[in-house]
Amino acid sequence: MNWLTNFIRPKIQSLVDAKEVPDNLWQKCPSCDGMLFHRDLEDNHNVCYHCGHHLRLIVKKRLALMFDEGKYERMILPNVPLDPLKFKDRKRYTDRLREAQAQTNLKEGITIAKGTIGGQPVVIAAFNFSFMGGSMGAGIGEAFVMAAEEAVKTNAALIAIPASGGARMQEGMLSLVQMPRTIIGVEMVKDAGLPYIVLLTDPTTGGVSASFAMVGDIHLAEPGAMIGFAGRRVIEETVRETLPANFQTAEYLRDHGMVDIVVPRKELHATLARILNLLMNKRAGRAAVKGPQQKSGNTAAQGSVIARPGSSNKAPTSQLADKASRQVRAAQKAIRVLKRKAVKQRAKRKKA
Numbered sequence: 076m077n078w079l080t081n082f083i084r085p086k087i088q089s090l091v092d093a094k095e096v097p098d099n100l101w102q103k104c105p106s107c108d109g110m111l112f113h114r115d116l117e118d119n120h121n122v123c124y125h126c127g128h129h130l131r132l133i134v135k136k137r138l139a140l141m142f143d144e145g146k147y148e149r150m151i152l153p154n155v156p157l158d159p160l161k162f163k164d165r166k167r168y169t170d171r172l173r174e175a176q177a178q179t180n181l182k183e184g185i186t187i188a189k190g191t192i193g194g195q196p197v198v199i200a201a202f203n204f205s206f207m208g209g210s211m212g213a214g215i216g217e218a219f220v221m222a223a224e225e226a227v228k229t230n231a232a233l234i235a236i237p238a239s240g241g242a243r244m245q246e247g248m249l250s251l252v253q254m255p256r257t258i259i260g261v262e263m264v265k266d267a268g269l270p271y272i273v274l275l276t277d278p279t280t281g282g283v284s285a286s287f288a289m290v291g292d293i294h295l296a297e298p299g300a301m302i303g304f305a306g307r308r309v310i311e312e313t314v315r316e317t318l319p320a321n322f323q324t325a326e327y328l329r330d331h332g333m334v335d336i337v338v339p340r341k342e343l344h345a346t347l348a349r350i351l352n353l354l355m356n357k358r359a360g361r362a363a364v365k366g367p368q369q370k371s372g373n374t375a376a377q378g379s380v381i382a383r384p385g386s387s388n389k390a391p392t393s394q395l396a397d398k399a400s401r402q403v404r405a406a407q408k409a410i411r412v413l414k415r416k417a418v419k420q421r422a423k424r425k426k427a
Contacts, residue, residue, distance in 0.1 A: 193348025216253030223260030241281015
């Protein structure tokens with residue numbers, strides 16, 4: 076029988092092509108452990124068709140889902156220094172960036188796109204968790220400010236979609252500085268009288284949740300999304316209490332007033348279109364009513380931006396720049412005072 080097994084069988088097997096079966100046809104739901112066929116899962120927008128659990132969705136598919144007819148224009152991200160601190164742990168920071176860029180085909184962990192939702196102009200700043208955990212560095216901060224400036228320039232609403240673990244540790248203090256920078260971008264949009272909406276997705280944590288993600292005019296969230304600052308275990312060890320099972324979920328935050336609406340992914344476009352039409356049409360009506368006042372000089376002269384009572388005719392960006400400069404000067408003055416006090420204390424200790 077050796078000639079059959081050693082000679083004939085290999086010959087027959089060489090004539091028959093072995094079919095390659097992809098290893099990603101099925102996926103297990105992390106919530107109910109149900110098996111999900113990849114085509115059915117994609118048709119259902121990455122939502123489990125057994126239990127309704129919302130799996131993470133890549134930015135490209137999310138933007139196609141949100142914009143009218145899936146059409147939008149991606150904006151070119153600004154250039155920033157790649158590795159200002161020359162950071163290295165087990166790998167160089169530049170190597171980690173190259174790996175993330177190769178895996179995701181993205182320049183940074185954020186995508187800026189503009190288009191329409193419900194016929195209303197919108198600029199979206201969407202995080203990609205696959206890019207270094209969506210961590211916020213100088214590149215993301217600069218891109219977010221650019222999105223805010225584009226929204227003000229085109230009289231469009233700004234929608235932020237965070238999916239991040241927080242600040243990017245490889246950039247140290249520079250990553251933490253992005254927290255107030257993103258707040259300045261949000262204030263630019265609000266000072267222009269434009270809507271700022273946040274769609275909280277899984278996960279939204281750390282410095283992102285402590286900055287622009289929690290200052291929206293309206294907060295939407297996907298079902299089951301984890302939203303918080305510190306981790307659950309850290310909080311439990313600090314307060315020495317057992318937290319509820321649904322702690323730091325979208326539903327828990329809605330029940331406690333931090334989230335306005337928990338929106339299933341299928342209803343997201345219709346919900347955003349309804350909100351934007353209400354806000355933008357109301358804003359257009361106010362602008363039309365205050366038109367005669369604008370001619371008399373009671374409102375700002377730039378575009379359709381309506382100035383607040385008692386405000387100057389400066390653009391919102393100029394006002395923010397002046398405010399930032401005053402804060403910097405005040406901080407410098409406080410530092411000088413503290414230095415003088417420290418010198419006096421050292422002199423007293425030497426005399427003693």
